[in-house]
Amino acid sequence: MNKAEMKEAILQAKFKNNLKWADIARAAGMSDEFVCSACLGMNHLEKPQADAVAKALGLDDAVSTALQCFPTKTWDRPIPTDPLIYRWYEMLNVYGETIKEMINEKFGDGIMSAIDFTMIYKAGTCR
DSSP, X not given: OOHHHHHHHHHHXXXXXXXXXXXXXXXXXXXXXXXXXXXXXXXXXXXXXXXXXXXHHTOOHHHHHHHHSOOOOOOSOSSOOSHHHHHHHHHHHHXXXXXXXXXXXXXXXXXXXXXXOOOXXXXXOOO
8 A cells, every 4th residue: 555545544434433533643642643644645654553543543554654665755746735734835035035034044054944843832822
């Protein structure tokens, strides 16, 4: 099973079983955001967490195995067309250079890691 097939199987099972990402993440003992990202094919899980996700969704070992594979991160379109994702793209265009300048000023020449960061979402705080 490849990552695209895995993603489709997971989304169908999530819908069929009326599960939330929080339910699936709780089963894996991980954050909602990271488990969702892995289930969408953009990260991988270690075997115990992958097995827990597959079990929570009622899916077989093929899904667990696919969740354990390292992803090749690609995007179908250079500019996203989904309105919500496009707004993130727009935010990066507006603030990307500013963020780069701040990182360079505070930490020197380098890059920020998108692999090891913390995402915090608080309901009702988006503006």
